[in-house]
Structures are given as C-alpha cells and as structure tokens.
Amino acid sequence: MSTDDIPARLARALAAADSDRLVYDLAGIRDQYRRLLAELPGVRVRFAVKACPVDEVLDCLAREGAGFDAASPAEIEQGLARGVPPERIHYGNTVKSDAAVAEAYRLGVRTFATDSIQDVAALAAHAPGSRVFCRLSTTGQGALWGLSRKFGCSAEDAVRVLETARAAGLVPAGLSVHVGSQQMTAEAWRDAFDTLADVLTALAARGIVPDLVNLGGGLPALGYLDRHGQRLDPPLDKMFAVVREGMERLRETSPVPLDFVMEPGRHLVADHGAVRAHVYRLTTRRQPGGATARWLYLSCGKFNGLYEMDQLCHRLVFPGRTGAPLVPAVVAGPTCDSDDTYGADGHRTPVPEDLASGDPVWILSAGAYATSYMTQGFNGFRPLDCATTDTAPDAPADTTADTLAYAVPGTWVAAGPEGTD
Ligand SMILES: Cc1ncc(COP(=O)(O)O)c(C=O)c1O
Numbered sequence: 001m002s003t004d005d006i007p008a009r010l011a012r013a014l015a016a017a018d019s020d021r022l023v024y025d026l027a028g029i030r031d032q033y034r035r036l037l038a039e040l041p042g043v044r045v046r047f048a049v050k051a052c053p054v055d056e057v058l059d060c061l062a063r064e065g066a067g068f069d070a071a072s073p074a075e076i077e078q079g080l081a082r083g084v085p086p087e088r089i090h091y092g093n094t095v096k097s098d099a100a101v102a103e104a105y106r107l108g109v110r111t112f113a114t115d116s117i118q119d120v121a122a123l124a125a126h127a128p129g130s131r132v133f134c135r136l137s138t139t140g141q142g143a144l145w146g147l148s149r150k151f152g153c154s155a156e157d158a159v160r161v162l163e164t165a166r167a168a169g170l171v172p173a174g175l176s177v178h179v180g181s182q183q184m185t186a187e188a189w190r191d192a193f194d195t196l197a198d199v200l201t202a203l204a205a206r207g208i209v210p211d212l213v214n215l216g217g218g219l220p221a222l223g224y225l226d227r228h229g230q231r232l233d234p235p236l237d238k239m240f241a242v243v244r245e246g247m248e249r250l251r252e253t254s255p256v257p258l259d260f261v262m263e264p265g266r267h268l269v270a271d272h273g274a275v276r277a278h279v280y281r282l283t284t285r286r287q288p289g290g291a292t293a294r295w296l297y298l299s300c301g302k303f304n305g306l307y308e309m310d311q312l313c314h315r316l317v318f319p320g321r322t323g324a325p326l327v328p329a330v331v332a333g334p335t336c337d338s339d340d341t342y343g344a345d346g347h348r349t350p351v352p353e354d355l356a357s358g359d360p361v362w363i364l365s366a367g368a369y370a371t372s373y374m375t376q377g378f379n380g381f382r383p384l385d386c387a388t389t390d391t392a393p394d395a396p397a398d399t400t401a402d403t404l405a406y407a408v409p410g411t412w413v414a415a416g417p418e419g420t421d
Contacts, residue, residue: 006274006317006362006364007025007028007272009025009027009028009389009390009391010023010025010028010272010274010389011362012389013025013387013389014274014276014319014360014362015319017276017360017387019276019385020275020276020277020278020299020300020384020385021275021276021384021385021386021387022273022274022275022276022305022366022367022370022371022384022385022386022387023273023274023275023276023386023387023388023389024052024054024056024057024269024272024273024367024386024387024388024389025272025273025388025389025390026056026057026060026272026388026389026390027389027390027391028271028272029057029060029061029268029269029272029367030060030061030064032267032268032269032271032272033045033061033064033066033268034064036219036262036264036267036268039240039244040240040243040244040247040260040262042247042260043215043247043260043261043262044067044259044260044261044262045061045065045066045067045261045262045263045264045268046066046067046068046069046088046089046090046092046214046261046262046263047061047066047067047068047069047263047264047265047268048068048069048071048092048217048263048264048265049068049069049070049071049075049078049079050071050075050265050369050372051217051264051265051266051268051269051270051368051369051372052265052268052269052273052367052368052369052371052372053075053078053371053372054371054386054388055078055081055082056388057269057388058078058079058082058084059082059083060390061268062079062082062083062084066088067079067084067087067088067089067090068084068088068089068090069090069092069217069263069265070089070090070091070092070093070104070109071091071092071093072093072096072100073100073103073104073107076089076091076103076104076107076109077107080107080108085108086107086108086109086110087110089109090109090111090112090113090261091104091109091111091112091113092113092176092214092263093113094113094114094115094116094119094135094151094152095150095151096119096122097122098122098125098126101122101123101126101127102126102127104127105126105127105130109127109130110127110129110130110131111130111131111132111133111173111212112127112130112131112132112133113132113133113134113135113176113214114132114133114134114135114161114165115134115135115137115151115152115153115157115158115161116153116157116161117160117161117164120132120161120164120165120168120170121164121168123165123168123170124165124168124169124170127170128169128170129169129170129171130170130171131170131171131173131174131212132162132165132170132171132172132173133173133174133175133176133210133212133214134153134158134161134162134165134172134174134175134176135151135152135153135175135176135177135178135216136152136153136154136155136158136175136176136177136192136195136196136199137149137151137152137153137154138152138177138178138179138180138188138191138192138195139188139191140179140180141180141185141188142179142180142183142184142185142187142188143179143180143181143182143183143184143188143218144180144181144182144184144311144312145180145181145182145311146180147178147180147181148180151178152177152178155195155198155199155202158175158199159199159202159203159206159208162203162208162210163206163208166208172203172208172210173210173211173212174210174211174212174213174214174259175196175199175200175210175212175213175214176213176214176215176216177192177195177196177214177215177216178216178217178218178263179191179192179216179218180218181217181218181265181266182218182220182221182224182232182234182266182311182312183218183219183220183234183239184220184232184234184235185235186235186238186239186241186242188218189218189239189242189243189246190242190246192215192246193242193243193245193246193249193250196213196246196250197249197250197253200250200253200254201253204255209254209255209256210258211254211256211257211258211259212258212259212261213247213250213258213259213260213261214260214261214262214263215243215260215261215262215263216262216263217262217263217264217265217266217267218264219236219239219262219264219266219267220232220234220236220239220266220267221266221267221270221271221365221368222234222236222271223270223271223315223364223365224270224312224313224314224365225312225313225314225315225343226312226313227310227311227312227313227343227344227347228313228343228344228347229313229343229347229348229349232312247260265368265369266368266369269367269368270365270366270367270368271364271365271367272367273365273366273367273368273370274362274363274364274365274366274367275300275305275306275362275363275366275370275384276360276361276362277298277299277300277360277361277362277363278298278299278358278359278360278361279296279297279298279299279355279356279357279358279359279360279361280297280298280299280334280357281296281297281357282294282295282296282297282329282351282353282355283295283296283297293329293330294327294328294329294330294348294351295329295330295331295332296329296330296331296332296349296351296355297332297333297334298331298332298333298334298361298363299333299334299381300333300334300363300384301332301333301334301335301340301341301342302333302335302337302339302340302341303333303335303337303340303374303375303378303379303381304333304334304374304375304378304381304382304383304384305366305370305371305373305374305383305384306333306342306363306366306370306373307369307370307373308369308373309341309342309343312343313342313343313347313349314342314363314364314365314366315363315364315365316331316349316351316361316362316363316364317361317362317364318351318352318355318359318360318361318362319360319361319362320359320360321352321354321355321359324352324353324354325352325353325354326350326351326352326353327350327351327352327353328348328349328350328351329348329349329350329351330342330346330347330348330349331343331349331351334379334381335378335379335381336379337378337379370384371383371386
C-alpha cells in the first residue's frame, strides 16, 4: 500500500516519529466534526469520551462546540476540566451506582440516561429533579459490536420507566438509541427511527411529551478492513439520508420542538489516529500439519492499543518499502499471548519480504478506543506514547507548517515545529 490515502499531515507526523506512538490528527478530527454537522444540521454532538479520552482531542472538539457523553464521574471530571460546562455533559451510561449518580449530580450534571425502574429510583434519590432519557434496546444487527443486551429496554418498558421517572419527580425528557458500534447498514437506522416514533406516540398517549431524542453512536469509520482483510465500505451517505429523513419524520409528529443529540465516538476519531509501531521480526516457520507460514511480529498489538483486532483488521503501511516484493504473513503483536494476533485465524496480509527488525510500520485507522483499551503493561509492554499533530492556527491553508506535539502518557507537552521531536 502506498501512503497516498493518508492525510499528508498525519503521514508527516508518523514519518517524523522515531519511536512508537499513537498520533492523532486534530485538524482531521475537526474537519470530520464539521462534516458531520453539515450532513446532519440541527444535531448537537456529545462526543463519547471513551472513544478517545485524550485531553487535546477533547479540547479540539469542545472548541468546535461539542459536549461530552460521559460514562462515569471520572469522565465528567475530565470534560469539566477541559472547560466544558456541565450543561454540555450528560451521563450516558445506564449502568451506575448510587455513589456515581450522587457524584455526577454534585459535579453539576443534570441529564442522565436510564433504562430500568431501579436506576430511575436511584436517580430520583441522588439526582433529584434531573432530566432523564430512556435508552431503547436495538437488535445490533449489522454492527461489528451490537450492544444489544447489556443496555436498553423494550418499547413497553421505556413507557413504564419514563412514567416512573415522572412520578418520582424527575423530568421524563426523552429517548435514546444506539444502533451498535461500526454499524454497517442504513436499515438499522431506519428501524431505530421506527421504534422511536412508536414509543413517542405511546408516551404522548400517557401525557408524556419528550423534547430530547438522543441518536447515540454507531456511525462508522471508513478506513477499516474486516477480519479477512477486505475493505469495509459502510454506506455512509445513505445512513445520513436515513437519519435526516427520520429526524424530519419525528419533528413532524412531535407537538413540541425536538432537540436531537448524537454521541459519536468512532466516526469522529478512528480514521484520524494512527500508530507508528515497528517490526519485531518477520519469521518463517513450519506449522502443525507441515505447511510453512510466515509470521510478522510487530511492537503493537491487542494489549497496547489494538484490542478491536478480533473484529477487524487495520491497514498497514511500511514506509520506504513501496515496490518491494510482497509475501503473505500472519501479523501479530509482541506479547507472549496467542490472542495477540491480527484478524481471523489464518488471515494473511501481504508484507514486504525484506522487512528487518526495527523497521517502522504505520497502523492506520487506530484512533478510536485505542487509548482506552491499552493495558498497563501486559508482559511489560507499556502503553503507547501519544502525540497530536495539527495545522498551525495562523497558517495559510496550503502551508506545510503543521505543528507536532507529543509526550508520554499523562504528561502532555507541546513540542516545537514538525520534525523537532
Ligand atoms: C452510550 C454510548 N454512546 C456512544 C457510544 C459511541 O459509540 P460509537 O463509537 O460506535 O460511535 C457508545 C459506545 O459504546 C456508547 O455506549
């Protein structure tokens, strides 16, 4: 693969890196955010913090006007520390303890997801008077990660939950859905809107008129390969069209103006983050059964950022090796754990045959969930350092004067211009 389809800014930052790191392209994330708002006018974004709890990324989105979907008091605190007011942060996790609810309320959050009458009772006790939205379950069909069982309730339960909330002095503010992460079909969105419309009608019959519809996450990244190495090609334009139609339909039937919120995670950051890793070794070994197989071991794998490799493959770039003869190899991470292997069993990736230990490799579309999924040192492999690259705010649009910042986890520092790290 050539580096042609990597944004130049990201490619420059990766090329300038002389040690392993995860690089986020803030200008790319900003553009992606603006594209999303242009596609879905009127939607307010609450970025799902878990997808990339990196201060610089949160700052970048907050400056654009995004708020945060937080799943714990610690994520709320992180959002507040970025200067985002509590009104732009909601507690989007239906799973929470009494103490967590009370802490979120103390921090100023007044909007909470819920999906059970037990959780509603806790909210009434520890977050009195708050606005609650009830998460409806979805089938998760068509998504790489379905999210269909742990969260959400049936349409009938949602009516009961919001009636209970009203009776307990909470504000039954709305409904939410999540169609499943990396959803690959527009039909899942259509189904979600059908359910939302039905439940809004049922609520209206009981005198409950929500003003909030939270469409959750699920919008896909475009740069992944499936477990067998085939490009994943989600019909994004069609999805946006279905969401626009669905929003219009709900607006037409609602007696009050509806506030539409979305909680994208992956869609905003996945394709704008990449790992600069390096080659451990390309080996040839006879496998059980007698066939010879090549294995390419890399410095980054499942336990230092690429946890999602069970479900997908990342595109790899071997800088400086374009044009070299390619050989098929199973790719794996550095740990002494057989789960730390890229893609489906037996999946082989074409790799340059002359790779040497220490050669750089770029792992693309690694910007979502990677920082959250890093272990603290499985087998002694420490979490990846992080870096950001951005267009200098005062630079003309066509300049190459990007800036690069990098640091070890937890101690972010701004470095000088590109290439000086
Ligand atoms: C409540 C909620 N909102 C949003 C997201 C973000 O989802 P995605 O990264 O698929 O956009 C998640 C992810 O699990 C979630 O649980």
